[in-house]
Amino acid sequence: MRPDDMGTLFDECASRGGATLVHLDRPFDLPGAGAVTHDLAQLAVLVEETAGWLAAAGLRPGDRLVIVKDNHWDYDLLACAAIRLGAVPAQLSAHLDTGQLIPLLVRLTPRLLVTTAALLERHRAAGEDPARHAGRTVVLDTPAEGAVAVDEVRGARAPGPRRRDADAMLVINHTSGTTGVPKLVGHSTRTIIHKLARFESFRYPRIGVRRDDTVVNASSYAHGRTFCWTASVLCLAPREIAVVTSRSPHATDLFLRDHPPTVFEALPDVFNRLRPLTGRLDHPFRRTRLFVSTYDAVHPPTLRAFLGGTERRDAVWMQGWGQTETGPLTFRFHTRRSLRGGRATDARDLGHPVPFKTRLRVVDPGTMAPLPAGRPGLLLARTGARSPGYVGEEERWQAKERDGWWNTGDIGVRDRLGAVRLLDREVDHAPGLSCLALEDVLEDRLPWLLECVVLTPPGRDPLPVLVTADGGYDAEAFKRATVDLPPLAEPVARADATIPRTGTGKVRRHALLEQLTGSPEAAGTGRWT
Template sequence: MKPHDMGVLFDECAEQQVGTRVHLDRPFDIDAGARTHHTLPHLAALVREAAGWLAAAGAGPGDRVAIVKDNHWDYDLLACAAVRVGAVPAQLSAHLSGEALGTLLARLGPALLVTTAQVLARGRKEGTDLASTARATLVLDGAVPGTLGLDDVRGHTAPGPHRRHDDEPLIINHTSGTTGVPKLVVHSTRTIIGKLARFECVRLPRIGLRRTDVLANASAFAHGRTFCWTASALCRGPAAISIITTQDPNLADPVLRAHPPTVLEALPASFVRFQPLTEGLDNPFRRVRMVISTYDAVHPPTVRAYLGASRHRSPVWMEGWGQTETGPLTFRFHTRQSVRRASGGTGTRNLGRPVPVKTRLRVVDPDTFRPLPSGHAGLVLARTAACALGYVGEEDRWSAKRHGGWWNTGDIGARNRDGSIELLDREVDRTPQLSCLRTEDLLEARLPNALECVVLAEPGRDPLPVVVTADGRVDPARWKEAVRDLPPLREPVALTWDQVPRTGTGKVRRRELLHHLTGRTGTCGSGRWT
């Protein structure tokens, strides 16, 4: 089975007698039964029920429905319910500030806002009345004056599925927002389902999902990756799916142990936080045969820890690089042998080759946009049929990132002789002294107690290194040894994980961190293509 109409996806999978069992680390926020175990017929019924709520709240064909709530897979169930009634769901992370949410909701102008009392209260505390941006607001977890509660919309029959053209807007997701307010990206059925999810449904040898697999996902479910993943994962019909909503290893451990995954997908930040669980012969990752990583590169020590934790004969780490606007652009595979060869701290910045048949990449001079030969660093441009339709409320910004039929990723990289791409930095974050990303890899390999290293570029000054550790301290002697052969760096700032500002996907907000540490936000790059 291949996905197409997301409004009836769960119904179709249930009718196909796909026996996938779903296990949650906590109940859905939209499930009155507070269950942590579901079958696909249960989930299909829940989507239909939610579609009835949305219709009763006034959402219909062509309307935008904004969804802002705590992180969980029911983001995608609500999105499918909105698609069913003909609306266009916009999934916004509750991790965003009240100001950022207010800006995005103003751009959207939603007919309906689906949210929680806590999100509304936080918005008011930060000076933003989120409910005022929508024609109506549906609160999932209580009664708030001037809004609808679930008791007001329960019991309404869902309308029949609304069909839309493959090129009409289907879903709106925002970018990570590492450099400011995120962009709102519009995808159609053709781009995100036809070109991306259907491609993932191909059962490839060794890396294809099997009927016997237990698939675990620890993600940020407000983002477009999981909407695409929902389509492909359900249609491939694994034996079980486990959903992890937290980055706390103590809370994730019970469901991982109860249902040991054979295929694991997670945010880079989740891999780092769960890494202590890899220790010991009875670790919950001992059955893993494949790890899938998206959003951002994962440093070599973390890759090595998970592949080493598996008792499988030859586990594979599949790393995908892409953007919300394009989906995956390259794939690369890591094995125990390849990460052993990268023990010096390099290796995961090679993003691999373009997705065969689907993607073309070129590296160009940032000033002239002329193609550069192999080995020369420049802007990475991509050509893919999966490119989104545009940005909501920022048409000029979208146009500025289009160069003929090519999409400007805003990343600085170099093409290797074998056609693979070496990622060096985001254009806005680059510095002439060094590659911040490569330096971070080296530092993490040389500082065993580092959870993460971040190198911040600032005009006219040596780069500022930030070392994230469990206790917020770094040993001076170890640091001196780690930087012995590197270009000049300032003295490191040591922080704990929670002291670092992050996006909903766990990426570091570099500019915000730089401002916090130095009081300045200037960067060496132009920032024209962020």
């Protein structure tokens, strides 16, 4: 089965008779969904019931629905219910601060906002009311002023499913927002389902999902990657799907012991947080044959910990590089053998463009002229999966599109065989070095680091931020680790809880830079963020 209509995806997968069971580490936030284990038929009913109360709340074909709530996979169930009605869902992370959320709501002008009373209260305390920017607001938890409690609209019968043209807007997701207010990326059925999800829906040798797999996902479910994953994994029909929402290693460990993954996809931040589990004799990743990471590269010590911890000698780590606007552009595969020898910078080698799907070129940032192999420059991509555009920022979109090529805003270099090496985001890039490579080296040499973030205040040496358990660091060890590296500023140590992050766990580098220096400006131009 290949995914097509997301409005009826759960119905079609259930009617096929698949025996997939879905396990949750906590119940959905949707009404009437108190169980933590569901079969596909139950999920299909839940999507239909959700479509019923969305329609009763006033959502109609062509309307926009904004979803912003606690992180859970029911983001995608809500989206599928809205699509079933002919509406367009926009999935916004609850991690967005008020200065990010309100501009996105203004751009979207939604007919309906589905959220929680707790989230409304948080933003109202900051001086803004999200409900003011929607035609109507429904809250999923407790009653709130200016909003409709979900129980007031529950029980209505859902209209029949409505299909849409493959090139019509299907879903809206936002970019990570590491440098400010995120962009709103609209995708159609053709781009995100036909071009991306169908590509993932084959049972590829070694890296494909099998019918006897336990597929575990620990992600940020407001983002487009998970929407695409939902379409493909349901069609591949593994024996079990397990959904992780907790960022607590202890809680996640207990859940994964009940559902040990054979395929494990997670955010880089989640992999980093769960890494200590791999040192236990009875850790839950012993059966894992395939690890999948997206959004950011995972640092080499974490790669080695997970690949070294599984009992599967043929285990593979599949690292994807891409963007919300384009989907995956390259894939790189790591194995135990490829990580031998202490090579600290492997994680920045992104592999080759997806065969028959994407093309890449490196150009001079000033002239846009193509550069030869070995010369760093802006990475441009060409793919049929590219989004039709940004919502509410058409000029910004046009500034990043050039003769069919998409400006990723990343600085990288290609070798003679076409493999790509990522250096930095252009906005953070300082000539002559790679902050990302420095971070890899420091994390490899200083095992007590939870994470290292190298910032680039303009006109100054790069500033290492050492994220540690207690906010302290070993100055002598740092000095020894950096003796052969480019000049660095005196490091700053911070506890993990003090680091500003996005919903996907990425460090908000410019917010952190402003905290430490008083200015968010970095060394790059930022023209293509």
